[in-house]
Every structure is written in structure tokens, then in C-alpha cells.
Amino acid sequence: MQKPLxxxxxxxxxxxxVGQQHLVGEGKIIRRMVEANMLSSMILYGPPGTGKTSIASAIAGSTHYAFRMLNAATDTKKDLQVVVEEAKMSGTVILLLDEVHRLDKPKQDFLxxxxxxxxxxxIGATTENPYIAINPAxxxxxxxxxxxxxxxxxxxIAVNRALQDTTNGLGELNVKIDEEALIHLTRATNGDLRSALNGLELASKSTKPDEDGSIHLTLNxxxxxxxKKAFSHDKDGDAHYDVISAFQKSIRGSDVDAALHYLARLIEAGELLIACRRLLVIAYEDIGLANPGACSRTVSxxxxxxxxxxxxxxxPLAQTVIDLCLSPKSxxxxxxxxQALADIRQGNIGEVPDHLRDSHYQGAEKLGRGVSYKYPHDFPGGWVKQSYLPEKIKxxxxxxxxxxGKYEKGLAQRLQQIKNAKK
Known part of the structure; x- marks a missing residue:
């Protein structure tokens, strides 16, 4: 039986x-290890299908070391002994140990x-947070x-590579895939390349060829x-931006049900990253100082x-949507x-006042830099009357x-106190 695509x-x-350029890109840590031939044991953690095994096999291929795969949960200490004996005989062996968080103490002590x-x-692979799930040793x-x-x-990129590869991929099948079908495949698998490639293989091998011998893959x-069903949500079209716009406006308008509806549409379209980014924007743009705690909870x-x-x-995203919807807004x-940026861009700037300028260099005093600056912490209440804006826009x-919200009401009161003291 042929192995999966x-x-x-x-x-x-x-x-x-494919991907993971923060680790394998030019000048990044794993590439440096490979190029210097100075490998060290590592743990790769992240969601399924994101390339943990691929990175391990690529490291082995780039360094020409023997590569073995075991599972910490199902393989035995005896299986580990076989790998160690091979390493003693032939030199370094790269061992991909899947589910490394399930490594028990006898196997750990041996290893x-x-x-x-x-x-x-x-190279340990896990979907669990290693700082919580893996033994400190x-x-x-x-x-x-x-x-x-x-x-x-x-x-x-990976799908197109598989379609063109005549040795290991589907190149000999002459597969033609509609653009909307390709978009759905790349989006609906939620960053899981394994699922995308296996779905592509099933589609290619279970579809009857056309008269010209090619295999035509449609969205259906x-x-x-x-x-997974697709719906009208083309990432480059109006529907995509309409949903994002409606999502933010529903939260701004405190409509919980509408906001959850649009969140669900983003999730079903596989737009996790877009949903996360938009929630961060909403938290700081629309809730802001009316409820800073909600902003912090959104980040978490x-x-x-x-x-x-x-x-x-x-x-957690649904919880945040509800929190932001029902929060006071500012x-x-x-x-x-x-408004500050608009002034800057229109040239409405002015010179930095002399008493605020940098004075940490020889000759600054002669130029009047920082001479009359008053250090607020030296005054009662940590405040002293002095000007900070440039004279032109003072x-x-x-x-x-x-x-x-209670928080911004407090800020408003403090601001008014300061303004009164300046008079």
C-alpha cells in the first residue's frame, strides 16, 4: 500500500x-545549527500538521545523519536501546520522539x-506546552x-509542489484545480498541511479523469x-471585508448575537488570525480607556x-467577543x-522646549539644554507646573x-485637576 501524500x-x-521561517529562514537558529553542523537536542511544539516531523526529517537530510522515529507513549525502552546501539556503532542519530510530553521516567532516565x-x-515533538507538560530534566x-x-x-506552496512533483507527488495525474477550490483547501484546513495534502490526494484519486485525461478538481x-463547506468569503473580495467590518461594528454597537455570528463566519472560513487581529484592534480602538481590563483580557x-x-x-475568542460587546466604549x-498625527503630517510641530532637551553631554548647559527642567518626583504629588508642548502649539x-467607564471617569477627574492647577 502506498504511503500517504x-x-x-x-x-x-x-x-x-514550507513555513516556519522564524526557525529555518536565512540566519535563523535551526538553519544556523545545520549549516554549522552543531546540532543540539530540541523540542518542537505547536498544532498538528504544522511541520514538526518535517523539520526533523529535513535536519537529518541536510546533515546526512541517520534518522529514526519513535513515539514516547507507545514505543518501549527496548526500542530506545536499539536506537542508542545504532548511534554507538555508526555515530550520531537524530531521533524524532513524538508525543515527547508522555515520556515516562524509566525511558527518560535511560535517554x-x-x-x-x-x-x-x-527532536521532541508535542502539541502541549513544554513548559507545563514536559519534565524539567x-x-x-x-x-x-x-x-x-x-x-x-x-x-x-506545498499543494502546488505536490501537484507538480512526478516522483512523490501527483504530477503524473495531470490535476487541474479551480481557484476557488484551491482557496478553500488552503483555508479550511486551518494551517494543517497534513490535512490539506491528504484531502488533495483523496480528491485527485477519487475523481474520474476528463476526456483529455486530466483530473478537474472543483470546489464541490x-x-x-x-x-468542510465553503461559503461566500473570498479573502480578496468584498465578502471578506464585509464580514470583518460587520464584526467590528457589531461589537462597537454592543450587539452580542450579531458579533458572535460574524465571529462564527470568520472561524468557519478558517480566518483565525484575522479574527484575533481584529479583536485586538477593537479592544484598543473601541473599548480603550473605558475598560482597560477588557483590553488586557483580549490580549490573553x-x-x-x-x-x-x-x-x-x-x-476564548467567543468569551472575548461577549466581554467587548457588553463593555463601556471609548x-x-x-x-x-x-489628531496628533494629523498635526505632525501638516507640519504643525514646533521646537522642543529647551528645558526638555537632552542634557547628557558636555556643553549642553552652555546651550541651555535641560537647565530649568523641574523633576516632578521632587514635588508634592509628583507634579509641578511647567510647559511640555512646543511653544507653537502650546x-x-x-x-x-x-x-x-469608571476608569476613564477617574482619568477625566485627574486631568481636570491638572488643568485647574495650570491656571
């Missing part, structure tokens, strides 16, 4: 890796000395690298083969969603910085508080 298309050198002497270069002997979900562009065929939820990946990512910081006001 995803297995056959695994990269054989580091240059063949540790061989990691320390470099005989075994272990293993962590201390490895470098930890996060493998991130692949982008739609990454998956498209891909929907069936990866079991987005980080959790990115770590979890879909489908679990929907849970765009005062957004308006303030935009009466400008950029921040106008909106008293829609």
Missing part, C-alpha cells in the same frame, strides 16, 4: 521546508546520558522552539473530500487562541493619537476623555 512529500533538506554526550540528537537538556500554524500562502469535490484570549488553534480557539485614545488639546 503528506508522508511522501516530507522535505529532505532544510531548504524544502538523558545519551542526550548529554551528543550521541542522540533528540528533559527541558534543561533541550532548546524549545514553537512551530506556528502555516499560512494559507504556505499551504498553497474539495468540500466533500475535506468535509488571543494568545490562548493562537496556542490552542482551531477548533478550541473559538472558546475611542478617546484612538482620536487623540490621530494650547493644543488631543485627549478628550469620554466618561463611559
Amino acid at each position: 503528506a508522508y511522501r512529500m516530507r522535505p529532505t533538506t532544510i531548504d524544502d521546508i 538523558l546520558p545519551h542526550l548529554e554526550n551528543g550521541r542522540i540528537v533528540m 528533559i527541558r534543561s537538556r533541550t532548546q524549545i522552539f514553537e512551530v506556528k500554524p502555516l499560512t494559507e500562502e504556505d499551504i498553497e 469535490i474539495l468540500e466533500e473530500c475535506i468535509q 484570549a488571543v494568545q490562548a487562541a493562537e496556542k490552542l488553534g482551531l477548533p478550541e480557539a473559538r472558546i 475611542n478617546s485614545s484612538y482620536l487623540g493619537i490621530d 494650547h493644543k488639546t488631543y485627549y478628550l476623555p469620554k466618561e463611559t
Whole structure:
């Protein structure tokens, strides 16, 4: 039985890796290790199908070391002994140890000395957070690298490569794929290249050839083969931007049900990254100083969603949508910085006052730099009356508080106190 397409298309050198340029790009850590032939044991963690095994096999192919694969949960200590004996006989062996977070203590104790002497270069793969799930004894002997979900562009590169490869891929089948089908394949698999390639192979081998001998893959065929329906959400078309716009406006308008609806459309379209980015924008643009705590919670939820990946990512994102919808709203910081930028771009700037200029160099005092500056911490309440804006725009006001939340009401009161003291 032929091995799956995803297995056959695994990269054989580091240059063949799709995505993960923060690790294998020019000048990045894993590429440096390979080029210097100075490998160290490492743990790769991230969602399924993002290239952990591919990185390990590519490292082995680029360094010409023997490459072996074991599973920490199902393979035994005896299996580890076989790999160690091979390393003793032939030199360094790269061992991909899948589900490394499930390595029990007897296997760990056996493996540790061989990691320390470099005989075994272990590349542990896990979907769990290694700082929580992996024993400190293993962590201390490895470098930890996060493998991130692949982008739609990454998956498209890999799919096209598989369609053209006549040795390991589908090149001999003469497959033609509609653009909308390709978009759906790259998006609906949510950064999981394994799922994308296996879905592509099923579609290609289960579709009858046309009269000219070519295999024509349509959107309907891909929907069936990866079991996810597409809908009108072309990332380059109006529908995509309409959904994002409606998403933000629904949260701004405090409509929980509408906001959850549009979040669901983004999730179903595989737009996790877009949803996360838009929530961050909304938190700071529309909620802002009315509820800074909600902004912080949004950052935490987005980080959790990115770590979890879909489908679990929907849970922290939904919680955040509800939080932001029902929060008091303020765009005062957004308006303030935009007004300040407008002045800068129109040339309405002025000179920095002398007492605020840098005075940390010889001769600054002779130039009057920083001479009359008053250090606020030396005064009661940490405030002292002095000018900060350039003389040309000294009466400008950029921040106008909106008293829609307790926090910004407090800021407004403090601001008024300062203004009264300046009179």
C-alpha cells in the first residue's frame, strides 16, 4: 500500500521546508545549527500538521545523519536501546520522539546520558506546552522552539509542489484545480498541511479523469473530500471585508448575537488570525480607556487562541467577543493619537522646549539644554507646573476623555485637576 501524500512529500533538506521561517529562514537558529553542523537536542511544539516531523526529517537530510522515529507513549525502552546501539556503532542519530510530553521516567532516565554526550540528537515533538507538560530534566537538556500554524500562502506552496512533483507527488495525474477550490483547501484546513495534502490526494484519486485525461478538481469535490463547506468569503473580495467590518461594528454597537455570528463566519472560513487581529484592534480602538481590563483580557484570549488553534480557539475568542460587546466604549485614545498625527503630517510641530532637551553631554548647559527642567518626583504629588508642548502649539488639546467607564471617569477627574492647577 502506498504511503500517504503528506508522508511522501516530507522535505529532505532544510531548504524544502514550507513555513516556519522564524526557525529555518536565512540566519535563523535551526538553519544556523545545520549549516554549522552543531546540532543540539530540541523540542518542537505547536498544532498538528504544522511541520514538526518535517523539520526533523529535513535536519537529518541536510546533515546526512541517520534518522529514526519513535513515539514516547507507545514505543518501549527496548526500542530506545536499539536506537542508542545504532548511534554507538555508526555515530550520531537524530531521533524524532513524538508525543515527547508522555515520556515516562524509566525511558527518560535511560535517554538523558545519551542526550548529554551528543550521541542522540533528540527532536521532541508535542502539541502541549513544554513548559507545563514536559519534565524539567528533559527541558534543561533541550532548546524549545514553537512551530506556528502555516499560512494559507504556505499551504498553497506545498499543494502546488505536490501537484507538480512526478516522483512523490501527483504530477503524473495531470490535476487541474479551480481557484476557488484551491482557496478553500488552503483555508479550511486551518494551517494543517497534513490535512490539506491528504484531502488533495483523496480528491485527485477519487475523481474520474476528463476526456483529455486530466483530473478537474472543483470546489464541490474539495468540500466533500475535506468535509468542510465553503461559503461566500473570498479573502480578496468584498465578502471578506464585509464580514470583518460587520464584526467590528457589531461589537462597537454592543450587539452580542450579531458579533458572535460574524465571529462564527470568520472561524468557519478558517480566518483565525484575522479574527484575533481584529479583536485586538477593537479592544484598543473601541473599548480603550473605558475598560482597560477588557483590553488586557483580549490580549490573553488571543494568545490562548493562537496556542490552542482551531477548533478550541473559538472558546476564548467567543468569551472575548461577549466581554467587548457588553463593555463601556471609548475611542478617546484612538482620536487623540490621530489628531496628533494629523498635526505632525501638516507640519504643525514646533521646537522642543529647551528645558526638555537632552542634557547628557558636555556643553549642553552652555546651550541651555535641560537647565530649568523641574523633576516632578521632587514635588508634592509628583507634579509641578511647567510647559511640555512646543511653544507653537502650546494650547493644543488631543485627549478628550469620554466618561463611559469608571476608569476613564477617574482619568477625566485627574486631568481636570491638572488643568485647574495650570491656571
